[in-house]
Amino acid sequence: MSAExxxxxxxxxxxIADPNRLRLVSLISASAGNEACVCDLTEPLGLGQPTVSHHLKVLVDAGILHREKRGVWAYFSIVPGALDSLAGVLTEAR
Amino acid sequence: MSAExxxxxxxxxxxIADPNRLRLVSLISASAGNEACVCDLTEPLGLGQPTVSHHLKVLVDAGILHREKRGVWAYFSIVPGALDSLAGVLTEAR
DNA sequence: GACGGATATCGATGGTTGTCAATACTCAGC
DNA sequence: GCTGAGTATTGACAACCATCGATATCCGTC
Structure with missing residues (x-):
């Protein structure tokens, strides 16, 4: 495997190597319509709104989550295939 | 998903969320006999021996690698199923 | 345009981590 | 037991990160 x-x-x-971000992904994938807004995610994690927003940004920047602003709310969903390609790396190197 | x-x-x-540890796993899985010793791994990574030993310890502690001492050499191999169970977490939450 | 609610950004802080140099440990051979 | 080679551990330092409080931005409503 190349360094790059x-x-x-x-x-x-x-x-995804963070307990709160793993729970975020899990919560979003289990939500109705496979999407959720920040206000739905702060309470189950027990974290403040800025912290949740930060974690979501990390996941978006990594190409794992998709962010869509509808009015005042920001809806986050899992990018199709993003997790599968990561899983593929693990199953190939076994 | 529970916090625990x-x-x-x-x-x-x-x-595994470290470029050098990803390369270590890749190198070991591509080695003859699916195992390698520290001396085989320092050169391709361009890291010092203590650093490689440290990374290998992290992977062993996480249950991803298996360490077997044979004489002076320590041989590392991938724990069967360890990466697959991690991959399963990613494919289930899609 | 002013207000209020939802989200994002900024600054600071305590904790974690990757790396290296130096050193200690372990085992085989003499 | 001594030596040398392979490996592990320790201590230190710089870089990174998760979290929070405060604040800014954005948008719908009145």
Whole structure:
């Protein structure tokens, strides 16, 4: 594996290598319509709004979540195939 | 997802969320016999021996690598199923 | 245009982590 | 037991990160 590819993959794995971000992804995938807004996510995590917003930004920057602003609300959904490609890396290197 | 499970999974993802550790896993899985010793791994990564030993310890502690001492050499191999269970978490939450 | 609610950004802080140099440990051979 | 080679551990330092409070931005409503 090249150093460049390892660097790129590590950035994506780093994005989900946090307990709160794992729970965010899990919450969003279990939500109705496979999307959720920030206000739905702060309470179950027990974190403040700025912190949740920060974690969501990390996941968006890593290409794992998609952000769509509808009016005042920001809806987050999982980018199709993003997690599957990461899973593929793990199953290939076994 | 419970906070405890998220914490436990995050520890494993953190272990592979590093470019050098990703390369270590890749190098080991591509080695003859699916195992390698520290001396085989320092040169391709361009890191010092203590640093490589540290990364390998992180992977062993996370349950991803298995360490077997044979004489003076320490051989590392991938724990069967460890990466697959992590990959399963990603494919289920899509 | 002013207000209020939802979200994003900024600054600061305590904790974690990757890396290296130096050193200690372990085992095989003499 | 001594030596040398392979590996592990320790201590230190710089860089990064998760969290929070305060504040700014954005948008619908009145």
């Amino acid at each position: 590819r390892a660097e790129r993959l590590a950035r994506q794995f780093k994005a | 499970r998220a914490e436990r999974l995050a520890r494993q993802f953190k272990a």
